[in-house]
Amino acid sequence: MFALNVALVVVTLSIALVTYRVLRGPTWGDRVMAFDFLSSNVALLIVLVAVRTRLDSFLDAALVLSLLGFLSTVALARYLMLGRVMR
Amino acid sequence: MDFVWWRDLPILVGAFFVLAAAVGVLRFPDLYSRLHASSKLVTLGSAGIFVGAMLTFSSVEVTTVLVAILAFQFLTTPLAAYMIAQAAYRRGLRPRLESEDRDEWGEAGHLNGAREERPPGGEGERT
Numbered sequence: 001m002f003a004l005n006v007a008l009v010v011v012t013l014s015i016a017l018v019t020y021r022v023l024r025g026p027t028w029g030d031r032v033m034a035f036d037f038l039s040s041n042v043a044l045l046i047v048l049v050a051v052r053t054r055l056d057s058f059l060d061a062a063l064v065l066s067l068l069g070f071l072s073t074v075a076l077a078r079y080l081m082l083g084r085v086m087r
Numbered sequence: 088m089d090f091v092w093w094r095d096l097p098i099l100v101g102a103f104f105v106l107a108a109a110v111g112v113l114r115f116p117d118l119y120s121r122l123h124a125s126s127k128l129v130t131l132g133s134a135g136i137f138v139g140a141m142l143t144f145s146s147v148e149v150t151t152v153l154v155a156i157l158a159f160q161f162l163t164t165p166l167a168a169y170m171i172a173q174a175a176y177r178r179g180l181r182p183r184l185e186s187e188d189r190d191e192w193g194e195a196g197h198l199n200g201a202r203e204e205r206p207p208g209g210e211g212e213r214t
Contacts, residue, residue: 003090003099004098014108014109021113029171033118036167037125043133044101048098051143056148056152059149073170080171081170
C-alpha cells in the first residue's frame with residue numbers, strides 16, 4: 001500500500017508538470033504531444049486506483065481512455081498536418 | 088508498511104520512469120527531443136505499472152484486460168509520436184541542431200564582446 005501511495009503521488013505530480021507544457025507549449029505540436037502524455041498518464045492513474053481499491057471495474061475505464069487518447073491524438077496530428085481531419 | 092517486493096517494485100520502477108518522462112517533457116529544448124522522452128519513457132513506465140498490477144491482482148480476467156491495454160499502448164504510443172513529428176516537420180518546424188545551441192560559457196562573461204566568433208569546427212571552416 002505504501003508503494004501504491006508513492007506511485008499515485010508520483011504519477012499525479014507528473015500530470016501536474018505536463019499540464020504546464022500543455023498550457024505554455026511554444027508550438028501546437030507540443031500541446032498535442034503533452035495531451036497524449038496526459039491521456040496515457042490518466043490511464044495509468046486509473047490502473048493505480050484499481051490496484052489500490054482492488055476493484056477491477058476501473059480497468060475497463062483505462063482501456064477506453066487509452067483508445068480514445070490514441071484516436072484523439074491521431075485526429076489532432078492529422079488536423080495539424082493537413083488542415084482537416086477527414087476529406 | 089507491507090512492502091512486497093515482487094509486486095511493488097515494478098510499480099515503483101514504472102512510476103519513476105513516468106516522472107522521468109514528465110521532467111524530460113518539461114525541460115528538453117525541442118519538440119522532437121520532447122517526443123523522444125515522452126514516447127519511450129511512457130511506454131516503459133506503463134509496462135512497469137501494468138506488470139505490477141497484474142502481479143497484484145493475479146487473476147485471469149484482470150491479466151487479460153491489462154495485456155490488452157499494454158499491447159495497445161506498445162503499438163500506438165510510437166505511432167502517435169511519429170504522427171506528431173511528421174505533422175510538425177511538414178508544418179515547417181526545424182529540429183534544433185547542436186551547432187545552434189547557446190554559448191553558455193561566452194554568455195557568462197568570460198569572453199565579453201567575442202560573441203560573434205564561431206567555434207572551430209562549425210560551418211565556414213572549409214571554403
